[in-house]
Amino acid sequence: MNPVGLWIGVNLQVKSSGITDVGLKRDGNEDSFSIEDSLGIYIVADGMGGHLAGEIASKISVEIINKVFRKWVEKDVSEEDIFGEPDSSLSRKGNYILGGIRLANRVIYELALEKKEYHGMGTTIVVLLVSPSLVIAANVGDSRIYLIRDGEIERLSKDHSIVAEQVEMGMMTEEDAENSPLRHVLTRNLGSSEEVTPDIFEIEPADNDCFILCSDGLTDLVNDQELLDMTKKESDPDALCKNLINVVLRRGAHDNATIISVLLTGIERPKSGIFKKVGFLIEDIIIRLQKSFKKIIQ
Amino acid sequence: MARLVLMFNKQVVKEYPLMKESITIGRNEENTIQISNLAVSGYHARIDVAGNDYILTDLQSTNGTFINDKRIVSQKLSHGDNIIVGKHVILFVGAGAEVAEGKSAGLKTDLDKTMMLDTAKQKELLSKQKDGTQAADATTKIGVISFIEGANVGEVELKKKLTKIGKADTSEIQLSGLFMPATAATISRRPSGYVITTMGGKIKVNGEVIKDSVALKDFDTIEVGKVKFQFYQRETSEKQG
Secondary structure, eight states: OOGGGGTSEEEEEEEEEEEEEOTTTOSSOOEEEEEETTTTEEEEEEEESTTTHHHHHHHHHHHHHHHHHHHHHHHTOOGGGSSSOOOTTSOHHHHHHHHHHHHHHHHHHHHHHHOGGGTTOEEOEEEEEEOSSOEEEEEESSOEEEEEETTEEEEOSOOOBHHHHHHHTTSSOHHHHHHOTTTTEESOOBSSSSOOOOEEEEEOOOTTOEEEEEOHHHHTTSOHHHHHHHHHHOOOHHHHHHHHHHHHHHTTOOSOEEEEEEEEEEEEOOOSOHHHHHHHHHHHHHHHHHHHHHHHHO | OOEEEEEETTEEEEEEEOOSSOEEEESSTTSSEEOOOTTSOTTOEEEEEETTEEEEEEOSOSSOEEETTEEESEEEOOTTOEEEETTEEEEEEOHHHHHHTTSOTTSOOGGGSOEEOOHHHHHHHHHHOOSSOOOOOOOEEEEEEEEEESOOOOEEEOOSSEEEEESSTTOSEEOOOTTOOSSOEEEEEETTEEEEEESSSOEEETTEEOSSEEEOOTTEEEEETTEEEEEEEEEESSOOO
């Protein structure tokens, strides 16, 4: 039995859906995505680079990360034996994702150096892993992961772009960033340098968590508030993905757009049971007694 | 009109329109783009106009002129090129992009194309050039919890992305107590900051019982059962991913 089951009702059910669209202005689709419900891993990548290079970069990254993640999980490989130095701030699976992203980066980097037609290719990446006890979100570039929980929307990714970094440093407002001519200039991607540092976050899952992974083809045209409103209206992943793509197309779809939606149900946190309440009450009384007892002896 | 965007440490310093005439880049005041930095030569590089194109030429500078990751002698500029001069990056924004600017979103423009700023090369160059001025190595903050009551642990740095608090041996912060759940709460480090989430324990933040999750602010008081501690953030030299 999963030890997690001691404190979380483990009957995790995951419903997911993904969609990609070339849009109305581009000739080819450089985005790639994957859905692996058996592993709980979801990936979106937005490739860049001439001819077919961007498409190849995004496709290869998705394949590599899925492949090594599966292999490492199946063999329960130690953090020390994956690609690159482990990060002690992360769980083992967090390190698998870190290693997978690093490996994908190295492969694309080497390919781009080797073949002239691949020169300058790169890709963004967002990876989401869901399990009954842990949710891991990782990203490089400006593709995003959103969490919609309890009627609020939160980003679980950090944009690696000049404007996002200026916003973070307080030098630019969000609004200025959206209109800046530099808004699509990335400071990190997979493929442009030998090493890459993804941002990785680990959180605990909750019932009815809805995740959205997407390329900037969505977020250029649909803002965070609209994403929240649309998710509140329709949280079923299939319908949500279709609704979002329809908005993108209605608004001109200047870029490829890719969306994955993941909905978690069946997670119960013991927070309102009668026994629990009685427990809290007794606990309170004991704590008060202890405190007053201490005061008396002082 | 084509433009040059001068940047330092990823921050925009100034924008220069490119007219139909040659310009120079260098430390000397007579340059069109003057950069007061010892890594930049007096007359470092020049940009000439050739029809609709712009040609960048290195003026035999000491530290060289780079376009993206390549050291150049002379090269035609393309939209999105990063010209690297010493510690400064100059982004070349082509005329095509300018024309499209200001029109409604949804039009295909060069600006909608994602480009990569070559910071790796920039960093490599920075490490090679030791002229006294240090690149801003931003210090990052790490969350700390400082125990006030009920546990004699002192301070604990929140080194993990997800810190579990509870009775279980696997907890990063292990607490005892009759009613202490295996995992009472978790503190996660998120893009927006630190967040505490109850996992079945009765958690108070600043005296109020929390329902699910609460974002933590500096010097918030947290109570987990009879254990009381404070949260704050301090600067760390350690790099946080």
